[in-house]
Amino acid sequence: MRRLGFMVAIVATFSCLMAAQSISFDEGRKVWLLKTQQSSYAMGVGPDGQLEHLYWGGPLWRAQDVPAATNKKDISSFDPREMLENEEFPGWGGKRYYEPALKITRADGDRDLVLHYQSQATKGDELDITLKDINDDVEAVLRYRVYADVGVISRWATITNRTKQSFTVERAQSATWYMPPGDGYRLTYLSGRWAAETQINQEPIHEGMKVLESRLGHTGHNLNPWFAIDAGSADEEHGGVYFGALAWSGNWRISVEQTPYKQVRVTGGFNTFDFGYPLKPGQSLETPVFYAGFAADGFGGASRLLHNMEREYIAPGGLQSRLRPVLYNSWEATTFDVNQPGQEALAEKAAKLGVELFVMDDGWFGERNTDTAGLGDWVVNPKKFPNGLGPLIKRVNDLGMDFGLWVEPEMVNPDSDLYRKHPDWVMNFKGRPRSELRNQLVLNLARDDVRDYLFTVLDKLASENNIRYFKWDMNRTFAEPGWPEVAPEEQKELWVKYVNNLYDILARLRAKHPKLEIESCSGGGGRVDLGVLRYVDEFWASDNTEAFDRLRIQEGFSEAYGAKFMSAWVTDVPNMNGRSTPLQYRFLDAMQGALGIGANLNKWTSEDEQLATKMIALDKQIREVVQMGDLYRLLSPRTNDTTANEYVSKNADKAVLFAFRHSQEYNTPPPTIRLRGLDGKSVYRLESVDRKLTAPTTEVSGAYLMEHGLDVKLTGDFDSTAVVITRATQ
Numbered sequence: 001m002r003r004l005g006f007m008v009a010i011v012a013t014f015s016c017l018m019a020a021q022s023i024s025f026d027e028g029r030k031v032w033l034l035k036t037q038q039s040s041y042a043m044g045v046g047p048d049g050q051l052e053h054l055y056w057g058g059p060l061w062r063a064q065d066v067p068a069a070t071n072k073k074d075i076s077s078f079d080p081r082e083m084l085e086n087e088e089f090p091g092w093g094g095k096r097y098y099e100p101a102l103k104i105t106r107a108d109g110d111r112d113l114v115l116h117y118q119s120q121a122t123k124g125d126e127l128d129i130t131l132k133d134i135n136d137d138v139e140a141v142l143r144y145r146v147y148a149d150v151g152v153i154s155r156w157a158t159i160t161n162r163t164k165q166s167f168t169v170e171r172a173q174s175a176t177w178y179m180p181p182g183d184g185y186r187l188t189y190l191s192g193r194w195a196a197e198t199q200i201n202q203e204p205i206h207e208g209m210k211v212l213e214s215r216l217g218h219t220g221h222n223l224n225p226w227f228a229i230d231a232g233s234a235d236e237e238h239g240g241v242y243f244g245a246l247a248w249s250g251n252w253r254i255s256v257e258q259t260p261y262k263q264v265r266v267t268g269g270f271n272t273f274d275f276g277y278p279l280k281p282g283q284s285l286e287t288p289v290f291y292a293g294f295a296a297d298g299f300g301g302a303s304r305l306l307h308n309m310e311r312e313y314i315a316p317g318g319l320q321s322r323l324r325p326v327l328y329n330s331w332e333a334t335t336f337d338v339n340q341p342g343q344e345a346l347a348e349k350a351a352k353l354g355v356e357l358f359v360m361d362d363g364w365f366g367e368r369n370t371d372t373a374g375l376g377d378w379v380v381n382p383k384k385f386p387n388g389l390g391p392l393i394k395r396v397n398d399l400g401m402d403f404g405l406w407v408e409p410e411m412v413n414p415d416s417d418l419y420r421k422h423p424d425w426v427m428n429f430k431g432r433p434r435s436e437l438r439n440q441l442v443l444n445l446a447r448d449d450v451r452d453y454l455f456t457v458l459d460k461l462a463s464e465n466n467i468r469y470f471k472w473d474m475n476r477t478f479a480e481p482g483w484p485e486v487a488p489e490e491q492k493e494l495w496v497k498y499v500n501n502l503y504d505i506l507a508r509l510r511a512k513h514p515k516l517e518i519e520s521c522s523g524g525g526g527r528v529d530l531g532v533l534r535y536v537d538e539f540w541a542s543d544n545t546e547a548f549d550r551l552r553i554q555e556g557f558s559e560a561y562g563a564k565f566m567s568a569w570v571t572d573v574p575n576m577n578g579r580s581t582p583l584q585y586r587f588l589d590a591m592q593g594a595l596g597i598g599a600n601l602n603k604w605t606s607e608d609e610q611l612a613t614k615m616i617a618l619d620k621q622i623r624e625v626v627q628m629g630d631l632y633r634l635l636s637p638r639t640n641d642t643t644a645n646e647y648v649s650k651n652a653d654k655a656v657l658f659a660f661r662h663s664q665e666y667n668t669p670p671p672t673i674r675l676r677g678l679d680g681k682s683v684y685r686l687e688s689v690d691r692k693l694t695a696p697t698t699e700v701s702g703a704y705l706m707e708h709g710l711d712v713k714l715t716g717d718f719d720s721t722a723v724v725i726t727r728a729t730q
């Protein structure tokens, strides 16, 4: 017995050591193996010194098993070997014609760049590999970080000019990812437009290139910097899925390319369009972080890994951050017509329902009575709030709620004191038109004086008022991105410096006001990405709050981003599309993210209030499972008349099922909903929010729930239900 105990201890220590070592390096053959619980990734140095990709897929445990990098042979004088060698970070130079990761022009016009291995440094889960040009000291340090428990690795690069001459970086990517060679791959990506974000697209990958990108200055509503690639047949629960997400809130680009040699490669980083970043001797440029992983259990598995990654390693506070509170937002109720008595009346009603965070939206400052004036003047409007924000905030706090405030710091209306004082602060090309959108212009946040001014304004607001939360909005795309005050060759730096200064303000605000929380909004989902998530607590996924549309927007959102980060409001009907859905449907829809209410509470009946109180209480009971648990998308609104999503706590003790019926036809009953992620051997207690469960008993085994499933009575148009599932016995 004692001997067995000793053996167990050895095995435990050994597996601990194995688990601790996420990066192995076979020095003799120069092969690295990066290991996560769900996947592995390998690369090695070839005989010529180029760093080659060697493996990406399910978990391996021995670097020795991975064959070393080799030089291939030219196939013909039109098919050089370099095209077969899958370099991890190819420079544009020599005989390379696929998408390069780095392209430069030197002062004398020399543009050839061939990067070879120099050195490596490993520290825990961090690996830096230094590459250098074969002729001069153009250096690229490739950063690899391994998040072993969540199955994700991240990559980015630091480009440094160690030569004695300036050069211009014309293309700087974060990483190139290679699928195992083969045919028949399929790309999944998210596209959309304002009020119709994160729609799921799937298409076969053929020879040639597909580019996902933003040239808009911000992340954009049109395409989101996330991709998934599978062998063509993966589904929600089965099949290998490669996925990646680029952490950048400016012009980004992800190209998906199939070469003539059956090689699928994904390259991502700064958008190459209008890119130009001069580096003087000694200067560096850091590319955005590109996160990626592989899940063997389908698109659902891939999403769950990313959600874990975001919660644990990306969002502020990690797993220690609080659950998202129930929020009220005034926008759809009052638009710009905010004032102290009106906001107090809404706050009183919101507090009675159980709201925890009251957010006053647009209209509180300067001459902001419509969208034509006032942006930029972040001083309280004295007609609307004669004694400042203090009395309203005090009332909100006395009602037991935190106070949040809308801001749109990056913008200015031409009709504002700020613009009259600093017309040079907006991005512009000298003497050219300054194109307005929503009557506003974009401040040139690449300028450090603009950055510092904005920090001071926001810091003052947060220091002088008890503000728990900023809703940080950004309501237009860039135009005429000129920066006449700097040298012509530096003007294109605006694309990068703008975003870095945005991050800088957010980081400084958070550091100075540790309790402050921030929502990233850009006219809805125009700034949803893992770059800004390092500084914000949630995203506003869409200005479209119409509950049926929202199901599909939220489904796409959930492919890449966790429920904790998805602010979702219950609003009034009829809403967009002229559609009306029942209040319970709207609540259950919004409870699949961070619940908010954006309705005009002055119009609610006492029945509405009763239902809302019940729903908010339910949300508080289940939100930990929704926000911190695993998501299983059981039935998709794209392919069924019933949508079903299930969230399961990490220990499988608790789950919640949400189900929605859109429009019943031919009297067909809804499908039986097979649950996932439970413990088959345990017995679970079922509590239906509205008695729509048709199970003969309220105590059912996990096995039955997963193998047979649950039947719910959903009939007619826009019916909905939720079932809370709690482990009764093990």
Ligand code: DGJ
Residues within 6 Å of the ligand: 331, 361, 362, 406, 473, 475, 521, 522, 523, 524, 540, 542, 543
């Ligand atoms: C766009 C946002 O998405 C809305 O929620 C609201 O805050 C308006 N801007 C205010 O102008």
